[in-house]
Every structure is written in C-alpha cells, then in structure tokens.
Amino acid sequence: MPPTENIAPDPDGASSTEASASGASASGTSTPAIEFKDVEKRFGTTTVLKNLNFTISPGERVALIGPSGSGKTTILRLIMTLEELTDGYIFIDGQPLTHTERNGRRVELPSKTTRAMTTRIGMVFQQFNLFPNMTVLENVIEAPIHVLKKSKDQAVQEARELLDKVGLAEKADEHPSRLSGGQQQRVAIARALAMSPEVLLLDEVTSALDPELVGDVLAVLRTIAETTDITMLLVTHEMQFAREVSDRVMMFDGGQVLEEGPPNQIFGAPRHERTRTFLSSVQ
C-alpha cells in the first residue's frame, strides 16, 4: 500500500489546536480527541445514556461493543450531531461540539459553529447512504468543494486517489446503484476520508453486506488504521476485526461503560460475567 499521508491529508498541519475550551478537563497530557462529560440522552421518557463520561485520545482506535440496545449507535450519532444531546457536553479536540458552559449555564452553540466542528468528524453508515443523484466521483467531491472550499481540480484529483486506494478507481463515473454493497461501502469510506476527518465514526459498516463482500471493506479499514492517525470509533460485531485494529475496547451495557481495556484483556480475560456472556453470544 502506498504511504499514508495521502489517505487523509490533514488540512491545517496537525491537531495542534490550542486547548482553549473548558472541556479539557482530563488530567492527561494531551487534549482528548473526544470527550464525553456527564452526557445524558433521552428519547421521550426512555433514558438511553446517563452520566456518561469517557475520553478518547488522538489517534486512538476504540471498539464499542455490547448487547443490542446498549446505546453504541446513539453515542456515534451524538458525536455526529444526528441526535440532540439531552444534557452534558461533548468536546472534540477540547472544543465544545453542541453546547458549552457559560456563566454556569449550559447554552447551545450556534448551528454554524457546530457545523464547523463536525467538519472534523466523518461517519460511515451501515446502509452506506450514498447520494443516488450523483456519480461515485460526485459523491466524493461534493463536500470537499462546498464545505472545505477546495478547487474542483484538487477535489477531483484527491477523490481519484482515494477511490484508487479503496480499489474503485474505475468506478468513478458509475452511479452508486450499479455497485455492489461492498463497493458502495468503500465509496462511502472514500467520501468520508475526502473530508480529511480527525475522527472517523464507523457504525456496523459491514453488517448490511453479504458475507463474501465483508472482507474487502474490512481490508480497506485495516489499511486506514495502519496508515493514518485518524481517531477511530467503531461499533462492530466483527470481534476478530475489533481485536485486530483497536487499541481499546469499551464494553457497553445499559448506556454505561461496563468495562474497558486493551483487546487482549477484554476478549481474553473479561472481568465481568456480562461481558463473558455477551462475547460468547457473538462468537
């Protein structure tokens, strides 16, 4: 595989943004890439997440595992601002994402500010969600041109490089509907990477695929994990894959982190009975 930097060229050099915001409360040395602070999420009267606190370091690969309904998808959707935060704060690179504390009160940030924050975050969905009214190439260049304000030539060139890296260079001018699920998902990955995200969110990206197509998508993700320093948060039922690529595994249950640790520990010697039952149910 060709070298790395091109997969996701960091727009402004590095994640050296000053830890200006109040969120950098972690005692660690560097500002966390993602921080959840007292996060609460309710849907109507059902509380899905409550008092959730965790931090993720820059460049870390974290696998979220846990039984169905434990809130894994909700966590990713909150980071992508697809769900509204009921209470608490999320910080990306030390800066507040949707809400901030001002004079002791929790205030919502203007939507433009939030949108500027989300440009650092990319997400790949279970159902790919490619835009059917555009070709593969147009899917990939849309946001770089209109959000990052890149020139069309530059966006096209970078898009072609990315499509080449996910093995779909020759499909650039096809319509998404003419691609297999696995190919569509690889386009979706290229589309997310074209925004040079600092954080990449992956929600069960292979679970809508026919088994024989899963391998190609996982191979692409493995390459990204090996060749970039993007912070990755992945929800997966592919335990083998989680074990391979992650630095840390967080086991969720009922909206809380039940236990966490390096993959060897969680998969090899889980401390909690519930983790054991969960792991034996998926393997």
Next chain:
Amino acid sequence: MTDNFTSLLDFLPQIGEGIQVTLILTLAGALGAMIIALVLGLSMTSTHAWLRIPARIIVEFFRGTSLLVQLFWLFYVLPLLGVELDPMSCGIGALALNYGAYSAEVVRSSILTVARGQWEAAIALSLSPARRMVRIIFPQAWALMIPSLATLLIQLLKGTAVVSFITLQDLTDKINQLRMSTNDTFFSFTVGLIIYFVIAWILQELMNLLERRATARLGRKRPNSRTERRLARRLARGEGGRHDADDTAAGKGVRP
C-alpha cells in the same frame, strides 16, 4: 355536417385565440403555482415553527376554498380595496394560488419521503442546510413529485375554464360561441373535448419526459419508457409469437 365544418373553418382563428388564452393561463398559472409550491412546501418542512405554521395555514386556506370563489374575490373584491387587476392576471393569480397550495403539499410530502439516511449523510458531511436541500434532497424529491405534479397540471388545464366567468375568452368560451353559431351542441362540444384532450396529452407526455430524466439521473431504471410500455401492451395482449422487425431483444426477454 359539411355546414358544421365550414363554420368550424371560419371559426378557426377564434378557436386559435381561445387556445392561446387557455395555454397562457395554464403555463403561467403552472409557473406561478410551482413558485408558490416551492416556497410554501419548503417552509412546511422547516424546523422553525414561525415558517412552518403560517405556510401550513396558507396552504389549508387555499386548498379549502374553491377556485371560483378565489377568482371572483380577485376580480370583484380586490378593486374595492383599491387594487385593480386585469382579468388575465386574476385568472393566472387564482390558478397559481389554488394549485400552488395543492402542489405545496406534494412538495412537502416528497421532501419528507426522501430517505432519512440521505439527510444524515449530508449532515455527516457538514453540508449547510441550503446545500443539503439543493444538492441532495430536492433532486431526489423532484423525481418523486413529478407524477403528482403532472396530475395537478392536467387539473389546472381543466380548471382554466372557470375564467370565462370573468369575461376572458378562453377555449371553453370560444367553443360555446361555436355552438351558438352552428347550433350543433354535439359537434361543438366534441371539438372542444378533442382539443382539451390533445393539450392534456401533450402536457402529460412532457411530464413523462421530465420524470424519465429525473429518475434516470438517480440511476434508477427509467419507468414508463417507450419500450417498456410497448412490452406491457404486448404482455397484456398475451402475444408471444410475432417475429417482425419491431420485435426487439427487450420483447424476447420476457417470454417464458
């Protein structure tokens, strides 16, 4: 009968004028309706209540009151308020408001029918709400709304006949004049039916063309294409064994 045709020939220029009035009303009314539909339809999908609620009220008001009364209101009441419009503007205005309200509902529901995942992917790429609508959501909603808009367009064409109540000499009015001069009700109204039908048919074909283009852009199979319709007719006739020049590969594909 020959007398009828001579009177029809004599009358042709007049009928031509009538067709012209009807077409202007239809096309200008449709254009106005589309603009109103976009503004009101998009407002009704807004998350801001101050946009959504007034738009909803306007739509319900114009859907709930009859076209004829709206027309009379523009023609007879507005002058009392000091605004005098010529009959043509009143006709176009009433048609645009009435059909605009109906079309707004089509616009709204088509936009909300676009898959959630499309909105979410657009948010995940940080596209602004305006970009998201223009580049992602609307092009997909457009393909969904054309069939309903086509139906409304044909209804609008038929609705133009009410303008003869406000002194406009449209096709219906001219046909009525033809009837009075020939004294043959059957003949005159049949001519009228045929002309309306031909206009409606042309409009429908144009809308079909638009729909095929819109769906082709989504990379979907083009519904209702000419070959497909031919195929459907052939299937309906239960035909199997024809081998003439016109029997294309598409036709062969469906035989068991």
